[in-house]
Amino acid sequence: MDKESDRWNYKPTGKVQLNPLFSRSIRIRAIFEWYASYWFQLSTTTLALILALLAWVFFFPSISSFQKLNWQSYGTLYLLNLVPHCFFAGGIHHWLYRYKGQAKKFKFDARDPARDNGVYTFRDQVKDNMFWTICSGITLWTLFQAVVLWSMANGFAPVLTFPENPIFFILVFPILIVWASFHFYWIHRFLHWPPMYRIAHALHHRNINVGPWSGISMHPIEHFLFYTNFLIHFILASSPVHLMFHGYMQSIHPIFSHSGFEKLYVADKERASMGDFFHQLHHRYFECNYGTVEMPWDRWFGSFHDGTEAATLETRARKKRMYES
């Protein structure tokens, strides 16, 4: 029996898996299954894609309307971020933590969100998380997208349309995922440099026991760095649908990956796999799993925690070394 299991209310069986595309041996079937699990099923990736398509087809103003400071266009952009984010974070929070729809089934950490705790703004974890998400997160997320759209409208950022190059148009979606994983790893490592950690990243790490609203509950400095991710649109030709997908993937995905539960269970049936034990480990042990499971940066740089007791001991030793030096 692995001692690590005693530390969790629920722990997935086996070791945490990374994208097999980067494994030493060629595993075609495993690679296919890995990608099929989130492109051909209901996942945060397909959800981001559906939201982006809905936003683009039904609500999105024309690119040219972003040429000047047109409040209607920029306001629509803000609402297209605010409304779905609050809907999913609020809805999932309600189901899991208020209504307790599945009790503690598949919940990693046994504890409830913290209350009356001075660590948090308003002495309340959920209110703290909502405040930083809405006031800083959604604002900076929208601001970066606004800069890209203004630049697209004024000819400073390349625009791609579907008829121009349909294959590349489709490829931009997976390219953005790889880019996001690369960017996140390095920004996140920088944020764990002790001075940056103290100034900015500690705010996100108030949440050891995470919940849906913790996803993008961050300090404004961290939001700024995190959303520099959108600057890729100055190099990579793309369209508003890509930009919206990028935003939802960056921001709505963390709602699920921080939900604290591995699976969504409704009416005694598994409805979606949503949790991310890889990142949950980062929130408990800090100095491990800085990236995502999409690209094995953590394995390459020796910070991978695969969910075993041996990895916990290794991480604790690394943390000691980091803070002693």
Ligand SMILES: [Zn+2]
């Ligand atoms: Zn996190």
Ligand SMILES: [Zn+2]
């Ligand atoms: Zn961190």
